[in-house]
Amino acid sequence: MEFSRFRPTPHFIAPHSWMNDPCGAVYIPETREYILCYQWNPGTAEGGNCAWGMAKSKDLVTWEDCSPALRNGPTYDRLGVFSGSIVSRVIDGQRVLFLFYTSVSAVPIHWSKDYIEDCESQSVAFSKDFGVSWHRYEHNPLMRNPPRESRTTGWRDPFVSPWKGLSELLGVDPKTDYMMIASGVKGHGSELHLYQSNNLLDWKPVSTILSVKAGSRVSSKSNLRFGMNFECASFFSIGQRHYIIVGVEEDEGSKYHNGHYLMWLSGQLILEDGLPKFEITSHGLLDHGISYAAHIFRDSEGRLIQLGWADETTKQNIRNKQGWAGCLAHPRELFEISRPITEDGKDLDIWDVDEEKGTMTTLGVRPAPQLTNLQQNTKPTSSLESISTIRSKNYRVEATFKGLSGHERFIFRVRVSISEVTKIIVDLKAGQIIVDRSQSSFEKLGTDSPDSGFFTLLAREDLRINIFVDNSIIEVYANDRFALTSRIYPCLETSIGASYDFGGFDERNIELLCWEKLKSVWPLRNDGEGSLDMKCTEKKTVDETLKAKPIVMEAAIFA
Known part of the structure; x- marks a missing residue:
């Protein structure tokens, strides 16, 4: 539908x-x-x-x-x-x-x-x-x-x-x-x-x-x-x-x-x-x-x-x-x-450098801790092979890469089928994280230009990647200071696979967790039925409310 x-x-x-x-x-x-x-x-x-x-x-x-x-x-x-x-x-x-x-x-x-x-x-x-x-x-x-x-x-x-x-x-x-x-x-x-x-x-x-x-x-x-x-x-x-x-x-x-x-x-x-x-x-x-x-x-x-x-x-x-x-x-x-303060960090726009204290500070951004509630009904898998067994439009992947040289290029492939694939690319040498949408939609239903942003690891820092895939929306987080949201529109029902290419990186230095089938956040809805002409009680209630006469509140109540 x-x-x-x-x-x-x-x-x-x-x-x-x-x-x-x-x-x-x-x-x-x-x-x-x-x-x-x-x-x-x-x-x-x-x-x-x-x-x-x-x-x-x-x-x-x-x-x-x-x-x-x-x-x-x-x-x-x-x-x-x-x-x-x-x-x-x-x-x-x-x-x-x-x-x-x-x-x-x-x-x-x-x-x-x-x-x-x-x-x-x-x-x-x-x-x-x-x-x-x-x-x-x-x-x-x-x-x-x-x-x-x-x-x-x-x-x-x-x-x-x-x-x-x-x-x-x-x-x-x-x-x-x-x-x-x-x-x-x-x-x-x-x-x-x-x-x-x-x-x-x-x-x-x-x-x-x-x-x-x-x-x-x-x-x-x-x-x-x-x-x-x-x-x-x-x-x-x-x-x-x-x-x-x-x-x-x-x-x-x-x-x-x-x-x-x-x-x-x-x-x-x-x-x-x-x-x-x-x-x-x-x-x-x-x-x-x-x-x-x-x-x-x-x-x-x-x-x-x-x-x-x-x-x-x-x-x-x-x-x-x-x-x-x-x-x-x-x-x-x-x-x-x-x-x-590090030499590779102090010249970046995101860091506020305090030479007197010897520190540099930036605004962090990470998934809200409440999101772990989405994983209540599923147990994580922890092997790299589990990525290749994904058959879903809805999952979360967390990965940590240790012992990095700073020249690595890691690729996560999501919503994969024979004819469609979306690539999430972490290019440490180029200092970029990219969502490559060039092959996301066989029928070109959406924009195929990439979403990308600059991301630089500090010296001797591990790489921590957090990925949410939810049908047409992808969110990528890195090291608690990078976020990227993208939209994709795969046409094929078979585009539910996943894979990876870590360029021969030593897999012993990778920690990974994967949760499939995160729960619906609207348990009282029936999202199998819905359109602009649907007749459900929910829409009728909304339409009647929109037509209702507005009420005003007198100032004296809050004087």
């Missing part, structure tokens, strides 16, 4: 139709549940947004669908409820969730087009029943006008959180909340605007904390250049080091999927003419493939978790036939990695 042909199983995905950005993820202590929202356009597999879809989970892995948190309203958000974030607070002994979003009243909105007056504003909705129901603030929008007015290229995706380091710099209450909005200005480039509030309702400008020229290098030695506009920006701190994550929109000459890439910046908060600015000290790609629109939140143990949207790379007619498009990459943990 077309609906399930390329559909992932152990990944977060909408019940049907188009989905994109993750937004509004939060852990609720009282219910011991996570809720996660996402941009959704039910009724079509084509891009667009008219709702915040929502699901809940006890473990961040197994999910249950909920009614949408938001849908388009009648006035200031009649054409879109764009991405944002959820803030959880206890007010007068009661848990209150604040859902911040960009309300859209006019389209199109794109950096290449003239900016329409009042097209984007920032709004909020509330929940006092742990996300079961949401109510718009009666005085929405909270903010109506971008600071650059008609010169704006975008002003959206509010991320709200305290920022202790910034409050210390400004000498204000450490509980102060800050809202970061991604933006840009025509004729210049990308910007991040910062606002502050003491009650989450009244916001005042702080500064343009980062302003960069389009086409400029992120640093003098960087291979990355800033684009035309920022999207989906967020911030956090680890110790005394501060981080910003941004989605970068590039021009038509971009080599990245749909002209977008996902970047992290490490740096310092400084005062310039009395206003806070972000000074970049190191940077890198958060994903070297197609994952975009990063959203961050804290899990029940306080770990920093990042989600991202994995777009399709197949043709629109294929999306229309299957009745859905897009999913989320697996949740990832973000953390810091520090190492003694």
Whole structure:
């Protein structure tokens, strides 16, 4: 059936139709549940947004669908409820969730087009029943006008959180909340605007904390250049080091999927003419493939978790036939990695070098520890030969290579048949990890250009590779500091094999684990039935909810 042909199983995905950005993820202590929202356009597999879809989970892995948190309203958000974030607070002994979003009243909105007056504003909705129901603030929008007015290229995706380091710099209450909005200005480039509030309702400008020229290098030695506009920006701190994550929109000459890439910046908060600015000290790609629109939140143990949207790379007619498009990459943990300074590492963009302490530090990224729950129903195999016995579209492989010279080239082949193969290539000499899609699809249903990224081992460092294969989505991780997401569309039902070519590397120096048939993360769904015209109760409920009249919440309740 077309609906399930390329559909992932152990990944977060909408019940049907188009989905994109993750937004509004939060852990609720009282219910011991996570809720996660996402941009959704039910009724079509084509891009667009008219709702915040929502699901809940006890473990961040197994999910249950909920009614949408938001849908388009009648006035200031009649054409879109764009991405944002959820803030959880206890007010007068009661848990209150604040859902911040960009309300859209006019389209199109794109950096290449003239900016329409009042097209984007920032709004909020509330929940006092742990996300079961949401109510718009009666005085929405909270903010109506971008600071650059008609010169704006975008002003959206509010991320709200305290920022202790910034409050210390400004000498204000450490509980102060800050809202970061991604933006840009025509004729210049990308910007991040910062606002502050003491009650989450009244916001005042702080500064343009980062302003960069389009086409400029992120640093003098960087291979990355800033684009035309920022999207989906967020911030956090680890110790005394501060981080910003941004989605970068590039021009038509971009080599990245749909002209977008996902970047992290490490740096310092400084005062310039009395206003806070972000000074970049190191940077890198958060994903070297197609994952975009990063959203961050804290899990029940306080770990920093990042989600991202994995777009399709197949043709629109294929999306229309299957009745859905897009999913989320697996949740990832973000953390810091520090190492003694090495000659081969200190000149790389990703390392922030502290000569005084003799250390270099970078942002780490690895599969969230909750993902081990996907392996509950399967026992790992631990021999290299087990790769060749795989007959599945859904598995995980972990491999460690020791005693390396730094010139090796390792190849994992997945979704293999006589006519189709996808190669995951780790080329240590070239300093690259590549997903070769040139032979992934016999009928060329998807993009056949490679997804790739730079990866450099440090001296005497082992290579640790972690691979997830889930039908049409592949995720590759290396040494807790490299991630790459890719999409493939094998046509043949026989493309379920796997193999490897490690170039004669001594197999005694390889440790390997393989788990086949990871569990479905949607146990209450029947994904064997589903399309844009399906008649199941689930879709009927969603459609009725989308037609319901929106409710507003009076300001006095939160005064």
